[in-house]
Amino acid sequence: MSAAAGTGVLGARPSGPRRLRRFILPGYVVAVIAYTLVPIAVMILYSFNKAPSGRLTFAWKGFTLDWYKHPFDIPDLTSALVHSLEIASLSTLIATALGVPAALALARYRFRGRALSDVVILADIAAPSVVVGASLLGFFIYLGVPRGFTTILIAHVAFNVAFVVVVVQARVRDLDESLVEAAKDLGANPFVAFWKVTFPLIFPGILAGALLAFALSIDDFIITSFVAGQTLTFPLWVYGAVKVGIPPQVFVMGTLIFLAGVAIAIANVVAQRRRGPATA
Amino acid sequence: MTARVAQLRRTAVPYVLELPGGLWVVVFFVVPLAAILSVSLMTGNSIDGYSLTWNFHIYPEVIDQYSTQFLRSFYYGLASTAIALVVMYPVAYWIAFHGGRHKSTMLLVILLPFFVSFVIRILTWQFILADQGIVLGTLKDIGLLPSDFHVLSTPAAVIAGLTYDSLPFMALPIYVALDNIDRTHIEAAADLGASRLQQFLRVVLPLSAPGVYAGILLVAITNIGDYVSAAILGGPSTTMIGNIIQTQYVENANYPTASALALILMAALLLGMYVYARAFGTRTIQEYV
Numbered sequence: 001m002s003a004a005a006g007t008g009v010l011g012a013r014p015s016g017p018r019r020l021r022r023f024i025l026p027g028y029v030v031a032v033i034a035y036t037l038v039p040i041a042v043m044i045l046y047s048f049n050k051a052p053s054g055r056l057t058f059a060w061k062g063f064t065l066d067w068y069k070h071p072f073d074i075p076d077l078t079s080a081l082v083h084s085l086e087i088a089s090l091s092t093l094i095a096t097a098l099g100v101p102a103a104l105a106l107a108r109y110r111f112r113g114r115a116l117s118d119v120v121i122l123a124d125i126a127a128p129s130v131v132v133g134a135s136l137l138g139f140f141i142y143l144g145v146p147r148g149f150t151t152i153l154i155a156h157v158a159f160n161v162a163f164v165v166v167v168v169q170a171r172v173r174d175l176d177e178s179l180v181e182a183a184k185d186l187g188a189n190p191f192v193a194f195w196k197v198t199f200p201l202i203f204p205g206i207l208a209g210a211l212l213a214f215a216l217s218i219d220d221f222i223i224t225s226f227v228a229g230q231t232l233t234f235p236l237w238v239y240g241a242v243k244v245g246i247p248p249q250v251f252v253m254g255t256l257i258f259l260a261g262v263a264i265a266i267a268n269v270v271a272q273r274r275r276g277p278a279t280a
Numbered sequence: 281m282t283a284r285v286a287q288l289r290r291t292a293v294p295y296v297l298e299l300p301g302g303l304w305v306v307v308f309f310v311v312p313l314a315a316i317l318s319v320s321l322m323t324g325n326s327i328d329g330y331s332l333t334w335n336f337h338i339y340p341e342v343i344d345q346y347s348t349q350f351l352r353s354f355y356y357g358l359a360s361t362a363i364a365l366v367v368m369y370p371v372a373y374w375i376a377f378h379g380g381r382h383k384s385t386m387l388l389v390i391l392l393p394f395f396v397s398f399v400i401r402i403l404t405w406q407f408i409l410a411d412q413g414i415v416l417g418t419l420k421d422i423g424l425l426p427s428d429f430h431v432l433s434t435p436a437a438v439i440a441g442l443t444y445d446s447l448p449f450m451a452l453p454i455y456v457a458l459d460n461i462d463r464t465h466i467e468a469a470a471d472l473g474a475s476r477l478q479q480f481l482r483v484v485l486p487l488s489a490p491g492v493y494a495g496i497l498l499v500a501i502t503n504i505g506d507y508v509s510a511a512i513l514g515g516p517s518t519t520m521i522g523n524i525i526q527t528q529y530v531e532n533a534n535y536p537t538a539s540a541l542a543l544i545l546m547a548a549l550l551l552g553m554y555v556y557a558r559a560f561g562t563r564t565i566q567e568y569v
């Protein structure tokens with residue numbers, strides 16, 4: 001089907017390297033995709049690997065379901081995962097609460113300082129994590145703030161706000177302003193107009209921003225590694241375990257997080273399809 | 281009077297909406313960047329503490345001491361960016377022009393690695409590339425590789441890890457740019473007698489440039505500043521500047537040195553971005569980042 005679809009796209013000339021389009025390029029694409037999936041396969045495969053010492057070796061020792069029966073047997077690892085989930089949930093909530101109003105302001109009002117805000121938000125997203133993490137740690141040390149759960153949360157909100165603003169802002173820009181005007185003409189005060197018209201329309205954007213924030217937070221390693229103090233999140237625990245050997249439970253949890261993420265992504269795509277192209 | 285109050289209120293609305301989020305970002309992103317400038321100019325040691333002595337000499341000192349790691353970071357970062365670009369452009373092209381109904385499914389598959397925790401993603405390469413792992417171990421067992429062959433701890437392993445991690449970041453903006461190309465432009469070129477190669481080189485490639493620029497920028501900044509690939513897949517001879525900053529700050533509590541290094545890295549990247557933007561134009565980059 002793809003080759004047939006391809007003939008029409010690049011103009012109607014039948015000449016040219018047709019073989020490239022029909023076999024070589026699709027074959028190459030499949031190969032690259034397969035390559036990108038190798039680490040996922042390795043993670044899932046090794047979560048079934050026997051490990052008599054409780055730490056995985058690079059060699060394959062045989063199939064077992066043991067680690068799926070006892071995924072939470074390592075208390076430190078489990079509490080690190082719980083920290084990650086708590087920080088991801090809280091930072092998503094705070095970043096969304098702070099980011100949505102800011103996105104509304106940036107997308108719907110012209111005001112002094114707007115251009116500067118755009119630059120700062122872009123810088124927040126583009127700045128290398130090492131620099132962000134190092135500067136936050138320097139700041140906390142300077143102020144004598146002890147590092148731990150709270151400082152991780154503060155750091156995660158600081159980068160998540162920027163992503164929420166960017167995602168929600170795009171959604172607000174696409175919003176048909178006349179719908180809000182219509183609500184106001186029909187006697188709705190600004191708050192009613194917001195809750196009844198604007199909010200439902202930008203909700204998919206808010207949801208997308210929140211999901212992205214959650215994913216970025218639960219996955220963040222570099223910035224967290226600077227501001228964590230003695231508190232460990234899931235990625236920090238895994239990194240720390242590299243030198244002494246990885247317990248199979250790490251790959252079990254990795255696999256479960258992977259499956260949960262994919263399920264949410266698919267549910268999101270399906271929900272958007274059902275709502276129609278307007279919400280894509 | 282009430283009209284003026286109403287006017288004032290309307291002017292205040294965007295500020296009130298933006299203030300909480302803006303304040304958070306200013307206090308915990310902008311101010312810290314300024315704060316480490318002052319930390320970098322301190323002298324002292326980790327036991328007695330540090331005090332501000334305006335020690336500007338730290339900058340030439342750390343540049344001199346860590347120039348190898350700086351250059352290596354740019355080498356690894358830019359090499360992995362270039363490889364990711366060459367590998368992913370055809371893939372993005374194929375999905376945009378020949379993906380048909382399966383475009384979104386194919387994109388989701390490209391993005392699947394993102395659902396694996398970042399550290400685990402790098403860690404699995406340790407398992408794949410290990411001397412006695414599934415790949416090298418097997419190849420050695422059947423005699424296709426000498427038994428002392430190794431990949432881990434070499435620059436190749438670090439660059440491979442960085443490259444792998446940037447593939448989706450590179451593919452996405454290029455795909456968006458390619459997918460936005462008005463197909464009638466290509467048809468027009470064909471009607472005017474352009475060969476397929478000419479259609480690609482003179483229409484498709486230039487129109488996809490904004491996506492390419494955005495992808496390069498995104499990936500290069502991330503990879504030059506990375507330290508996880510080097511820490512997990514590399515060895516003592518592959519230390520990047522990110523590793524130095526992390527060790528000096530978190531483990532050695534040598535705050536001035538680490539702060540100076542972080543600021544130099546930031547300045548070098550900003551300078552690079554400025555030159556890059558002047559050379560290739562920036563108007564469209566912002567739309568993709």
